[in-house]
Amino acid sequence: MTETVQFDSLGLAPELLRALTDSGYTTPTPIQAQAIPLALAGGDLMAGAQTGTGKTAAFLIAAYQRVLNAEGERPEQRQPLVFALAPTRELAIQIAKDAEVLGAHTGLKIGLAYGGTDYEKQRKRLSDGVDLLIGTPGRIIDFFKQGVFKLDRVEVAILDEADRMFDLGFIKDIRYLLRRLPSPEKRLNLL
Numbered sequence: 001m002t003e004t005v006q007f008d009s010l011g012l013a014p015e016l017l018r019a020l021t022d023s024g025y026t027t028p029t030p031i032q033a034q035a036i037p038l039a040l041a042g043g044d045l046m047a048g049a050q051t052g053t054g055k056t057a058a059f060l061i062a063a064y065q066r067v068l069n070a071e072g073e074r075p076e077q078r079q080p081l082v083f084a085l086a087p088t089r090e091l092a093i094q095i096a097k098d099a100e101v102l103g104a105h106t107g108l109k110i111g112l113a114y115g116g117t118d119y120e121k122q123r124k125r126l127s128d129g130v131d132l133l134i135g136t137p138g139r140i141i142d143f144f145k146q147g148v149f150k151l152d153r154v155e156v157a158i159l160d161e162a163d164r165m166f167d168l169g170f171i172k173d174i175r176y177l178l179r180r181l182p183s184p185e186k187r188l189n190l191l
């Protein structure tokens with residue numbers, strides 16, 4: 001007999017379990033084993049953990065599960081349901097890569113918005129409609145102000161490395177964006 005929790009005992013959607021199996025993940029890391037059940041119960045989370053602990057996957061699994069649970073009528077034009085902010089382009093890209101893997105069987109679309117490059121490419125992808133919006137604050141605000149997407153359908157807000165974003169002086173941008181989301185009690189908040 002084993003006390004170890006396995007992913008398949010967490011009540012996750014089959015689409016997510018398939019993706020986890022594809023990735024070769026069977027056993028949640030400690031932070032995943034702690035965080036995922038709390039988030040699935042609807043509680044907001046603040047996870048303090050180093051990189052390498054599986055924090056990104058913990059956030060993403062919780063986010064996907066929440067969105068899959070809530071799946072009801074979708075408006076014709078997709079609007080972000082998951083909103084993830086990161087301090088750097090590299091981190092945003094890494095989150096999106098993990099999201100591609102974990103969401104491979106969900107049919108949900110991912111879009112990136114980060115500064116410095118790919119302006120038109122990102123804009124086109126986002127205006128075509130995405131379910132997950134991942135990026136850095138400045139570029140997201142730029143697109144938001146142009147009406148490229150709306151933020152009023154967001155069900156999960158993720159602030160990755162929030163402490164670093166504050167250190168980098170993003171606090172005003174983050175507050176601007178958070179005020180455009182549905183009120184905090186209507187969404188799952190992960191940081």
Ligand code: AMP
Binds near residue numbers: 025027050052056
């Ligand atoms: P992170 O802490 O989010 O930077 O993740 C660290 C690394 O662990 C990443 O390369 C993930 O692909 C990997 N990882 C995340 N969750 C698991 C898991 N449950 N089992 C094995 N590897 C994992």
